Amino acid sequence: MILSNYRSEDKVLLAVDGIIFGFDKEKLKILLVQRDFEPEKGKWSLIGGFLKREENLDQAAIRILHHLTGLNNIYMEQVYSFSKVDRDPAERTISVAYYALIDIASHDRKLLKQNPIQWFNLKDAPELIFDHNRMVERALATLRRRALNKPIGFELLPEKFTMRQLQKLYEAILDTKLDKRNFINKFNSFDILIKLDEKDMSSSKKGAFLFQFDEEKYKRKVEEGFNFKL
Amino acid sequence: MILSNYRSEDKVLLAVDGIIFGFDKEKLKILLVQRDFEPEKGKWSLIGGFLKREENLDQAAIRILHHLTGLNNIYMEQVYSFSKVDRDPAERTISVAYYALIDIASHDRKLLKQNPIQWFNLKDAPELIFDHNRMVERALATLRRRALNKPIGFELLPEKFTMRQLQKLYEAILDTKLDKRNFINKFNSFDILIKLDEKDMSSSKKGAFLFQFDEEKYKRKVEEGFNFKL
DNA sequence: CCAAAAGTGTTGGTGGTACACCCATGA
DNA sequence: TCATGGGTGTACCACCAACACTTTTGG
Structure with missing residues (x-):
């Protein structure tokens, strides 16, 4: 300049x-x-x-x-x-x-x-x-x-999704395998998901509960950031 | 394109x-x-x-x-x-x-x-x-x-420096106060410092030991990265 | 002898990691 | 009834955070 x-x-x-x-x-x-x-x-x-x-x-x-x-x-x-x-x-x-x-x-x-x-x-x-x-x-x-x-997924998943899909997304991005229970515990601790009453029956006989992001809380978390250690 | x-x-x-x-x-x-x-x-x-x-x-x-x-x-x-x-x-x-x-x-x-x-x-x-x-x-x-x-300081400090200077640098960058003992413990755990036999007498009667970065180890840590939580 | 900075360890709590079994159902 | 994926809890360990007193020596 x-x-x-x-x-x-x-x-x-x-x-x-x-x-x-x-x-x-x-x-x-x-x-x-x-x-x-x-x-x-x-x-x-x-x-x-x-x-x-x-x-x-x-x-x-x-x-x-x-x-x-x-x-x-x-x-x-x-x-x-x-x-x-x-x-x-x-x-x-x-x-x-x-x-x-x-x-x-x-x-x-x-x-x-x-x-x-x-x-x-x-x-x-x-x-x-x-x-x-x-x-x-x-x-x-x-x-x-x-x-x-920061949380991720809002832009990459359909509106309703199963925990498994969310986990697979993280596994795909990080190119690694994650433990099912630890992943769920960790993600729930962010308190940005809403558990729905619906199930997705397409991938198993039992069916898997669908979740949604709580958009307000999700956005707040994006602002704040966090430390996702897995 | x-x-x-x-x-x-x-x-x-x-x-x-x-x-x-x-x-x-x-x-x-x-x-x-x-x-x-x-x-x-x-x-x-x-x-x-x-x-x-x-x-x-x-x-x-x-x-x-x-x-x-x-x-x-x-x-x-x-x-x-x-x-x-x-x-x-x-x-x-x-x-x-x-x-x-x-x-x-x-x-x-x-x-x-x-x-x-x-x-x-x-x-x-x-x-x-x-x-x-x-x-x-x-x-x-x-x-x-x-x-x-990543470690920082190699570019921002003179060749020889005291622990206090290093801590002040971090405090200046992060705009926060840090605990002396925790800072030293944490930084030592990275194993990238060499303690010299010399002391810097300019800021106290007792004198403060001078340190240097171990350039090899420092560079390796820069590659690896770490998580500095304080 | 005292002021001023240097140096030094321990403890409690939080959070991460590892791990295995039962459940529900369609075929 | 069985194969398939879904769902759930605990125990150990590492690391972070908080915290206070002793040492040295120039003036």
């Missing part, structure tokens, strides 16, 4: 790339798009686009996601800015990575079908263009940190 | 602003520069400049710091990118914030004197231009998180 003359400074392209995490029963997934222009046409890429002059980065991330997928009202969070000089061979481009969490089942997938867009299991996602693999790694690390410091 | 034509996209100025934290005996300080061009000439600002086409953001942060202060070999870490549309009234500019930690006493201050650059106690720093106050807040939050998850 100093000793500068604005006019003489270099301008660059600023991209925004979205790492969209989804969860569907068991596995953590990621939404990718097949690139339809050069360079790297035909290869898989994150959901990306360029910042426009009249919007900020948060708005750009949301706009681009909506434009490519039709997804709406998705909260995205900034992860990191990537700036290796030759990261995009076509043009000097800096990219700001954002990530989002969504519940795959509860978003309309018709819109996705129009585009060369597809969910992949995170573990067997294809090689991505440029430095997008590094972006995914970094976003995943951020997601894990977040899962350990 | 998709459905785009690179040529038609908007280009923007990309600034890098450095939040330089220093520590000097008791207080956490911040390095600011008086802006000598319009807009906002004469007001205080972070250590900033613009990204050049042929460097990445990390390099830009280091170059700018060196250029304005003469400081060398300072490790800087990216915090966040700020992009409000009218954040800089002169021109559409996105700014990437970086922060650094340095030991004030052990860096040559002569160079600083040439420039309108000055250390301020963090607590009574002046109002800054643009959104720089928000950047400082965010960097401080990042610094606190880091202090709770």
